[in-house]
Amino acid sequence: MAGAAGVNDVTTQHSTADLRRWRKYLADERAEAAVYRELAGRRSGEERAILLALADAEGRHEAHWAALLGDDIGKPVRADARTRFLAVLARRFGSVFVLALAQRAEARSPYADDPQATPAMAADERIHAEVVRGLAARGRKRLSGTFRAAVFGANDGLVSNLALVLGIAATGVENSFVLFSGIAGLLAGALSMGAGEYVSVRSQRELLEASSPDPETDHVMPDLDVGANELALVYRARGLSPEAAARRAERVLTAITAQEQPALTGPIEAVDDHEAIGTGLGAAFSSFCFFASGALIPILPFIFGMQGVPALIVSVVLVGIALIVTGAVVGLLSGAPPLMRALRQLAIGWGAALVTYLLGLLFGATLG
Incomplete structure (x- = not known):
């Protein structure tokens, strides 16, 4: 009897765990369908139709779990934190960021390993990831030219001016000289980046125009x-x-x-390369502004009167935070893990600054 009771207890626990998991799946499917409907409400034409079709597919999955639960469906439970966050972003922004996150969420579907999920449902989730990838690619293409200039500009400003400030400060010069060097680096770099982006984008567009039928x-x-x-x-x-x-x-x-x-x-394939590249003026303005914004951060402690090692430490920390943010944004938009992209950006930026600081120490010691 004790053995039978133990078996019954295990069965009950297992059944309860199943019910809890299925309710969670049901909540997630409802939330994902809501995300796609929110996104569809901000789009038109083919993209709207695709998103509504995805919402309908999530509705079929929702019906599967509801039927499996039957009378045990219970009170509605909350979807996971990621899906709720996606719903908030979809309502507020409806941008390519949401599609990039949705792509990652679809790719992490547990249905392939769940015996109660049909093979068709698991296949649906894989296909949904590819559909969302395609929609996200359209959005990335629309903003890629200006966004590329903005990201490169901000990172160049952060890294180059931090390296300049650390290198100059390491030679032992006065605080005012470090500040003025940073301001000069900001202006020179922003103008150079803006001019370079304009020439680059205009040249690419002219090459495309020469290659067009x-x-x-x-x-x-x-x-x-x-x-x-x-x-x-x-x-x-x-x-x-x-x-x-x-x-x-x-x-x-x-x-x-x-x-x-x-x-x-x-064209053989309907791809607008001009749209992907962006405009020369747009790329130049974006690059100038973001380089200047990035280059301003390393000199903020000196602008507010800080001096010596404390100013350098604050400068390094502020730039590190900015590098993490820009790296995470690039990771989100590319569909890659944002943490890895953020850490890579941080390592590259701080590494370049460290090398310049060591060279500054070397030159300072030599000149001294």
């Missing part, structure tokens, strides 16, 4: 020699294999024969 070519297509099929050379030049180029050219020429007007100039 001529729209006037469409008008001569009805006059092509169908027998020669030279149109295939266009597609081969764009990177298709001879066989694929011939098939595509044949389809286009067939359309011409049917008196349709296919577009030769459209």
Whole structure:
């Protein structure tokens, strides 16, 4: 009897654990569906339709757990902290940050290892991660040009001016000289970064424009020699294999024969590289402002009158915090672990500053 009672106790405990887990899954699915609906409410067209379809899919998963629980569904429980945080971000911002976090959440689904989750549900979650990855990639593409300039500008400002301040201070010069050196580094670096980004982005856009097909070519297509099929050379030049180029050219020429007007100039894949690069002025302004903002942080202690080692310590700590923030933001947007990106950013920034400080000590000792 005691043995039977023990078995019954274990079974009851196991059943209770199952019910608790299923209720948690149910709450998470409801919260994830709400996140996608919130995001859909801030978008239009194809992106809105995709997000609503994802919400419907989460609704099917919700129905699975509700049916499994039956009369034991109990009171609603709270979703996990990550999903609740996503819901708050979706309501407030609806940005690419939310999609990047949702991508990571979908990729961590436990359904593949849960016997009560169907294989279709586990497969759905994997596919959802890829769908969200695609949506996040669209958002990353839209902001990549200006964002790249902003991130690089801020990090360059933080690291270069911290290294400058530490290197100058290590030589033993007066506090005012360190401050003025930092201000000069801020202005010179911000102007240089802004000018460099403008030239870089303008050059990239001009190269893209030179590589884009001529729209006037469409008008001569009805006059092509169908027998020669030279149109295939266009597609081969764009990177298709001879066989694929011939098939595509044949389809286009067939359309011409049917008196349709296919577009030769459209890209093989609908990707707007100009949008990804951004504008020259936007990148220049973003780079200038963020470099200046980053370069200001290392000299803040000196601006407020601090001197010597305490000022340097505060400067290093402030820059470290800023590097962690920028690294985490880049990690979130790239779908990578934000903590690892933050620590990598911190190690690189502090490492560069340490090398400059040691060189300053060396030169200071030599000059002394």
